[in-house]
Structure formats: C-alpha cells, structure tokens
Amino acid sequence: MAKATGQYGTWYKQEDLGSGGFGQVSLWENVNSHEKIAIKVCRQLKAKHLQRWRQEVAIMRNLDHPGLVQFRQIPSEIESAFVAPNVALGMEYCENGDLRRLLSQSQNCCGLSEPQIRAMLGNIGSAINYLHDKKIVHRDIKPENIVLKSKENGTLAYKIIDLGYAKDLSDQTCAQSFVGTPHYLAPEFVGVQPLRYTATVDFWSFGLVAFECITGRRPFYPMLDAMRFLTILREKKKDFHICTVDNEGSDPQFSSEIPQPHHLNPILAEKIRVWLQCMVLMDPTRRGKINEVDDWFSELTAILNDTVIEVFNTQTQEVITIEADEETSITLLKTNIAQHTNIQPPDQILLFKNGEIPNPTEKVLQQFETKQQGKHFLFLFSHQHQAQLINWDVKLPDEVSSFLGKSPFNPKHMKRVTSLATNFISEICNTSIQSMEACAAVYQSMDRYRVNFHTSLGDLRTRYLYFMGMVRMYEVGVHNDIEACKDADEDPQGTINMDEIYTQLVNDRDQVASWTETVKREAENFIHQSYDELNLGHKDHWTEFFKQTRNNLTERLKDAYQKHEVLRKRLREASDHERRPTDTHSITGNEMVTLLQEHIMKFVYASIKHLKIINADISKRISAVLKIHERLGHLIPGLYNVKHMLAHRNNELHRVQRDKQVRLWSLIAYMRRDILDLQNCLSQFSNDGVEDTQMNQQHISTFDSFISELHEGINDIASLDWNFGGKHNDEGGESTQPATVNHEDAAGDVTK
Structure with a gap:
C-alpha cells in the first residue's frame, strides 16, 4: 500500500484528521468539484482485528440513516494509486470535529446549550434505534465516536462513527466479547461471568453521554477510574439514581436530580431526568423500559416533540x-x-x-x-413601568466564593471551581444580552407605534389646516354678503326680509368664529403636545447603544473563555508539577491556588460590577420606552376626540355654507325681480324710450348669463370635498358626506 501523499488525478490530500484503533483517517478534496471525502485506511492488523475491520466496512455499506456517517465510494484514482483492496473505507466528511471537542470548549464547561442537547439526543437516539432495528449493537457509544456536520440552516447534525466494535446479533440474543471504552461501559461488563450482554449496553452508554452533554461532566464518580466506579455502582446505586454529586469534605453522594448548573429549561430537565433513570438502570433486562415497556425511544421522541x-x-x-x-x-x-x-x-x-x-x-x-x-x-x-427599575443582584456559586478562603491544592476541585466561575460569568453576560435584546424589542415596538401615531398626527394636522382654509373662504364670503345686506333696500312686496337675512348672516358668522377658535386652540395644542411628548431621542443614538452594549458583552464573554483556557492549562501544569516536583518550569500547586483566587477577585467580581452598571442603564431605558407607551395610551383617545370634533364642525360649517347659499339665491331673485319691474315701467313710455328699453334688455340678458354661470359655479362649490374626500368616517360621529343643496328651490322664481 503506497503512502497517501500528494495528488492523484483530480484528488489531493488535505490533511490527516486523526487515528483510531484500526487505522488512520485523512481528508481528500476534488480540485474541480471541491467534493470532500474522509478515507479511513486500515493498518497492518492481526486476523482477529482484520475481521472486525471488514465487518465495519460491510456494515457501513448497508446502512443509510442521517444519524450515521454515510458510506462513500472511494474515487478510483485514489484507490488504484495507493489503497490495497479491502483496507480502506470511504465516508462523508464531517467538518466540525467530534462531540468531545465540542464539550471541551470553554463555553460548554458546564454543558451544552438546550438546542444542542435536543439535536444530539434526537440525532443519536434515532441512529441507535435504527441500528437496533437492524439487529446491530454499536457497543462503543462515546463523545469521541459522535461527529458533527453543518446543515444548510446553520445548525449541526450529530452522527455516529466507528462501527469497528459493532456487533450483529441477527443470529443470537446476546454477545460475549469484552469491547468498548471503560468510562462508558455498562455495568454488566464488570464482575459478571460468563460475560453476556444485549443491545441495552448502548442504552447505558447513551445515557452517560446525554448526562455529560447536559452537565459537562460524567455522571458517576467522574474522578475515579472506570473499573472502580462500576464496582461501587454495583454495590450502592439505586434505580432512581442518575448521578453522584461531590460534597466538600465528604464522599460523593448518589442523587436522582440533574445537578446545577445546566442549560435545560425546568420542564425539559424534569422529563429528561425521568428518562435518564430508565437509561442507567443497573438491571440490563429492565434498562430502557418505561413502565416495563420497551419504549425508551418513543419516550425520548415525545419529550423532544413537546x-x-x-x-x-x-x-x-x-x-x-x-x-x-x-x-x-x-x-x-x-x-x-x-x-x-x-x-x-x-x-x-x-x-x-x-x-x-x-x-x-x-x-x-x-x-x-x-x-x-x-x-x-x-x-x-x-x-407598571416603575417596576422595571429592578435591583440587579447576583451571587457567586457557593463553591466559588468558599474557594476564596484557605484552600489546599486540589486539581479536581479547582477544575470544578474554574468551570463554575466561567459559567457564572457566561450566564450573567447572556442574561444581560437578553435584557439588551428586550430593550431593543420594546424600542422597535414603541418606535413602530410612534411612527404610526406620527402618521395619524400628520393626517390630523392636514385635516385641520384644510378645515381652517375652508373657514377662511367662508369668512370672506360671509363678510361680503353682510356688507351687501347693509346696502340693500327693503323689498316693497315684503317677500324678502333683509333685516332677517342680515341678522342670520351675522349670527352664523359669530357662531363659526366661536367654535373655530375652540377647534384651533384644541387641535393646535394637541398637535404640539404630541410632538413634544413623543420625543425619545434620535434613532441612531439608540442603534449605537444596542451595538456598543452587545459588543461590550460579547467581548466580556470572549475574555472569560480565554481566561478559562489559560487557567486550565496552568492547572494541568500544576498537576504535573505535583507529580514531578523537579520540573522548575511549571507552576506549583500553591501558586495555582493563588492564581485562581486572584482570577475570582479581580476578573469575576469586576465583571459583576461592570454588568451591574450595564443592566442599570438597560433597565432605565426600558422604563423610558414604556413611559412613551403609556403616553401613547393617553394620547390616542385625544387624537380620536380631535378628529371627532373636526368632523362635527366640518358638518356644521357645511350647513352654514348651505344656508348662506340659500340666502344668496333669495337676494339674486330679489335683484332680478327689481330689474324686470324696471323694464315694465320703461316699456310704458313712448317710442323715445325704446332705445333705453333695448339697453335695459341687454342688461337683463347679461344678468341672466351671470346667474347661469353663478348657478354652475355654486354647483361646483357644492360638489367640493368639504370633508376630506368623504371617506374619513372612522370617527363614529355624524356622516361626513357633503350635504346637497337644491338650487332650484333656493332660487325661487329666478328661473321662471
């Protein structure tokens, strides 16, 4: 078998991904299509291991499930160049590493996030159920054998790899060979002879992996070697126990609860707790059963679908x-x-x-x-926005605060304290980010509300200005009519009472002036007050605040994770120094204790003080925005009241204008009748008066033309949209459709 280096056809080797019990895995990419494939090449194996290798290849070829790494045909260029027959396995490439790598990241020191846990449980649980349906037991479920692949939606898919220890139970009910990784072995692998086990060994391993993803640590005696803690479990564990918890100064105690801290919501945590109890039962014949029914996967699916x-x-x-x-x-x-x-x-x-x-x-x-x-x-x-001004108060975990006293060098305990301190900062930073996002959400809501209100306010202002323009038109017209009435003679026939017309015009003018002043005062005051009340500051200022606050909190989180990495590294050095005191380049145990205490005093407490200031600012801003919301609640009724008032006075103005038109036609009728009487008088004179009569007839014709044009003009005026298009009738008041005027009736005998 040639060495896998260089380029073969259109494929070239990018890097070595790692090695396992049977061989080494490398990554290859096609230079044209950029397709990637992971190739696991078998080492020189003994006959027994070679059989397992061939079994893995055979199993992979026949499996098809999204929770299992998919088989890929090795390109012919690579296979013919360096891969001997039956010694290589092609697989899909999962670019995000394995679950152990994810768990070792500082942000996951106390467990994965809830979405990550849900995805892992769903993907891996479904894959295990699929394997068992195929009568295949994996026998080596552990974080190192679960890899991550990016999905198109940006989330991660979790997939099982390494079926080298998988066992086909098609022709038997139990297996007898001792395989697997010690810390994830089921109890039936230890102290039982002859060795016999079933598919339920995968339930145990999966339960342990699930617990580790939730809390960031293994459930039972995480500081002990596997054989020792399995022996203790056989002696002391009860059915309802799912873990052990450390008590400072005493031996670890068994517990039926998921220990804090973790990132599951309380409802999900309680359901997962009950599910874990069935997955880590000591009795393999009952393991995985809920109420004595084999439905561990159905129960898990129901939990995740809730x-x-x-x-x-x-x-x-x-x-x-x-x-x-x-x-x-x-x-x-x-x-x-x-x-x-x-x-x-x-x-x-x-x-x-x-x-x-x-x-x-x-x-x-x-x-x-x-x-x-x-x-x-x-x-x-x-x-009740005053309640938003809360007293932001947080408390360090007891294990962290107690470490500030006189503490001996204990690497395992100090690792726990370091993780708790880092997780504490992470939690209060994320809580502050949520508060900032809440502030941004309420600002967006109130800004959208305010913009809509401003639009309505602008429409109201337009209505008001239009109305005042109509009032000015009316005032000019009624002034001219009143002056005309003053100069007009009394009707000798008594059909038109000029004094009454004059009095009505003056009364209408005074009435319009009175309620116009009221409209002007109330509308203008409301508009000006509303603009002043809704001034919350420039939008760019708020946008910059949200941006700076998020950056500030993100940097604080990043700094905390970096310090966690440094502390873990120094802690490993201190542990090595305790085992090899002659290493003068390593930090001592006492120095490590001092270093961790200084970290808590300086960075952790400084973070609390810093975040307290940020949260106080966020709280005040939320309160300020909610006050705007309250003001809007008070202003909106006023907005509709002013709109009602404008609509009502608009109808009143139209009524007054209509009445004025009726009086105008009465005056015109009176004027034409006087001219006709003058014509009749002139016609009684001698022929000498014919020329005057003809001239007077011309005046009458001209006057008739004027009346006709005036009649059309009044029709145009009457058809004007005096109520802003006649469509704003949402006030619930009187109809805002323009009233019609019967000009024929108003004119009387003018057109006879």
Whole structure:
C-alpha cells in the first residue's frame, strides 16, 4: 500500500484528521468539484482485528440513516494509486470535529446549550434505534465516536462513527466479547461471568453521554477510574439514581436530580431526568423500559416533540417556561404567565424578538412560524413601568466564593471551581444580552407605534389646516354678503326680509368664529403636545447603544473563555508539577491556588460590577420606552376626540355654507325681480324710450348669463370635498358626506 501523499488525478490530500484503533483517517478534496471525502485506511492488523475491520466496512455499506456517517465510494484514482483492496473505507466528511471537542470548549464547561442537547439526543437516539432495528449493537457509544456536520440552516447534525466494535446479533440474543471504552461501559461488563450482554449496553452508554452533554461532566464518580466506579455502582446505586454529586469534605453522594448548573429549561430537565433513570438502570433486562415497556425511544421522541414557550421576564431577568400546544391562545398564555409572576394579564406586554406584538385572535404557536425562527421565545414587560427599575443582584456559586478562603491544592476541585466561575460569568453576560435584546424589542415596538401615531398626527394636522382654509373662504364670503345686506333696500312686496337675512348672516358668522377658535386652540395644542411628548431621542443614538452594549458583552464573554483556557492549562501544569516536583518550569500547586483566587477577585467580581452598571442603564431605558407607551395610551383617545370634533364642525360649517347659499339665491331673485319691474315701467313710455328699453334688455340678458354661470359655479362649490374626500368616517360621529343643496328651490322664481 503506497503512502497517501500528494495528488492523484483530480484528488489531493488535505490533511490527516486523526487515528483510531484500526487505522488512520485523512481528508481528500476534488480540485474541480471541491467534493470532500474522509478515507479511513486500515493498518497492518492481526486476523482477529482484520475481521472486525471488514465487518465495519460491510456494515457501513448497508446502512443509510442521517444519524450515521454515510458510506462513500472511494474515487478510483485514489484507490488504484495507493489503497490495497479491502483496507480502506470511504465516508462523508464531517467538518466540525467530534462531540468531545465540542464539550471541551470553554463555553460548554458546564454543558451544552438546550438546542444542542435536543439535536444530539434526537440525532443519536434515532441512529441507535435504527441500528437496533437492524439487529446491530454499536457497543462503543462515546463523545469521541459522535461527529458533527453543518446543515444548510446553520445548525449541526450529530452522527455516529466507528462501527469497528459493532456487533450483529441477527443470529443470537446476546454477545460475549469484552469491547468498548471503560468510562462508558455498562455495568454488566464488570464482575459478571460468563460475560453476556444485549443491545441495552448502548442504552447505558447513551445515557452517560446525554448526562455529560447536559452537565459537562460524567455522571458517576467522574474522578475515579472506570473499573472502580462500576464496582461501587454495583454495590450502592439505586434505580432512581442518575448521578453522584461531590460534597466538600465528604464522599460523593448518589442523587436522582440533574445537578446545577445546566442549560435545560425546568420542564425539559424534569422529563429528561425521568428518562435518564430508565437509561442507567443497573438491571440490563429492565434498562430502557418505561413502565416495563420497551419504549425508551418513543419516550425520548415525545419529550423532544413537546413544545414550550420561554418568556423572559424583564422585571426579574428570569426565563419562565410554559408548555403549549396548537390550541394555546394568547389569553391562556397570559393566564399561565400570571401564575408564575406578579404581573396580571391586563398589565402584561408581550413582544416577539422583532418587537411585534402577538395577535390576540391567533393561536400562539402559529404566530411563531410567521414572526420569527428558532426557539419559541417572548419578552415580558409590565405596564407598571416603575417596576422595571429592578435591583440587579447576583451571587457567586457557593463553591466559588468558599474557594476564596484557605484552600489546599486540589486539581479536581479547582477544575470544578474554574468551570463554575466561567459559567457564572457566561450566564450573567447572556442574561444581560437578553435584557439588551428586550430593550431593543420594546424600542422597535414603541418606535413602530410612534411612527404610526406620527402618521395619524400628520393626517390630523392636514385635516385641520384644510378645515381652517375652508373657514377662511367662508369668512370672506360671509363678510361680503353682510356688507351687501347693509346696502340693500327693503323689498316693497315684503317677500324678502333683509333685516332677517342680515341678522342670520351675522349670527352664523359669530357662531363659526366661536367654535373655530375652540377647534384651533384644541387641535393646535394637541398637535404640539404630541410632538413634544413623543420625543425619545434620535434613532441612531439608540442603534449605537444596542451595538456598543452587545459588543461590550460579547467581548466580556470572549475574555472569560480565554481566561478559562489559560487557567486550565496552568492547572494541568500544576498537576504535573505535583507529580514531578523537579520540573522548575511549571507552576506549583500553591501558586495555582493563588492564581485562581486572584482570577475570582479581580476578573469575576469586576465583571459583576461592570454588568451591574450595564443592566442599570438597560433597565432605565426600558422604563423610558414604556413611559412613551403609556403616553401613547393617553394620547390616542385625544387624537380620536380631535378628529371627532373636526368632523362635527366640518358638518356644521357645511350647513352654514348651505344656508348662506340659500340666502344668496333669495337676494339674486330679489335683484332680478327689481330689474324686470324696471323694464315694465320703461316699456310704458313712448317710442323715445325704446332705445333705453333695448339697453335695459341687454342688461337683463347679461344678468341672466351671470346667474347661469353663478348657478354652475355654486354647483361646483357644492360638489367640493368639504370633508376630506368623504371617506374619513372612522370617527363614529355624524356622516361626513357633503350635504346637497337644491338650487332650484333656493332660487325661487329666478328661473321662471
């Protein structure tokens, strides 16, 4: 077998990924298509191991499941160049390393995040169930044999690798060979002769891996070697125990609870706790059974499919978890929230992360599908905005604070203290980020609300200015009409009372002037007050605040993780020095104790002080935005009141204008009748008066033309949109459609 170096055809070797019990894995890439493939090449093996190798290749070829690394045909160029027959296995490339690498990252020192745990349990649980359906037992489930691959949606897929120890039980009910990794071995591998086990050994290993992903440590005696702790388990463990917990100054104690800290919500944690109890039963015949039924995978699937809504309470900076289904309404959700908080449903303000308010007429889960992606998460605020100014107070974990006293060098305990301190900073930073995101959400909501209100306010201002323009038109017209009435003679026939017309015009003018002054005062005051009240500062200022705060918190998190890496490295050096005191280049145990104490005193306490200032600023800003919300609540009724008033006075103005038109036609009728009477008088004179009569007739024709044009003009005036298009009738008051005027009736005998 040639050495795997260089390039073969269109394929070239990128790097060596690692080595296992049977061989070495390398990464190859196609220079044209950029396709990648991982190739595991078998070493020189004994006959027994060679059989296992061939068995792994055979099993991989026949499996097809998303939770298992997929078989890939080795390109012919590579196979013909250096790979001898039956000594290589092609697999899909999983670029994100293995689960052990993920668990060793500083941000996961106390366990993975809930989404990561859900994905791991779902992927690996389904893969194990698939293998068992195929009568295959993996026998070596551990973090090193679970790899991660990126998905198109940005999440990670978890896949089982290394089927070298897998056992086909198609023709038998149990296996007898001793294989696997000691710390993840089931109890039946130790102290039992003859050795006989079934597929339930995978349940035990999977339960241990699940616990480690949740808490960041192995469940039982993580500081002891495997054989010793398995022996203790056989002697002391009860069915309901799922782990041991360390007690300072005493031996570890068995526990049925998932120890803090971890990142599961309380509802999921309780269900997983019960599920873990069945997965780590000592009795292999009962292991994996819920109520004596073989349904560990059905139970796990049901747990992962249950839906919860997480609500971040901005008053307490705590996350409330509430179970929900497709029928859960906003009303029911608010009732459940009230049971967990002191905020009653009428005082609750719920917001999505984008600042939108849930629609009370739609089911809750349906809205998450359209409003936002990812977790079902809401922010909770109170209308009682004064309560938002909370006293942000946090407390160091007891194990961390107690370490500040006189502490001996204990590497295992110090590793725990280092992880707890780092996780503590991570939690308070992430809580601060959630508070900042809550502030951003409520600002977006209020800004959107404010913009909509400003739009309505601008429309109101336009209505008001248009109305005042109509008033000015009326004032000019009525002034001219009043002056004309003053100069007009009395009607000798008594059909038109000029004094009455004059009095009515003056009364109407004074009435319009009176309520126009009221409209002017109330509308202008409301508009000016609203613009002043809604001034929350420039939007760019808020955007910059959110950006700087997020960067600040992110840098604090990054710094904490970097310091954690340094402390872990120095702790390993100190442990080595304890074993080899002659190494003068290593840090001593006492120096390490001092170093960790200084880290807690300087960095951890400084972080608390720094984050307290940030949270106080965020809290005040949330309160300020909620005050704007309260003001909007007071201003909106005023907005509609002014709109009602404008609509009502607009109708009144139209009525007055209509009445003025009727009086105008009465005056015109009176004027034409006087001219006709003059014509009749002139016609009684001699022919000498014919020329005057003809001239007067011309005046009458001209006057008739004027009346006709005036009639058309009045029709045009009457058809004007005196009520802003006739479509703003949302005030609930009188109809705003323009009233019609019967000009024929008003003119009387003018057109006879």
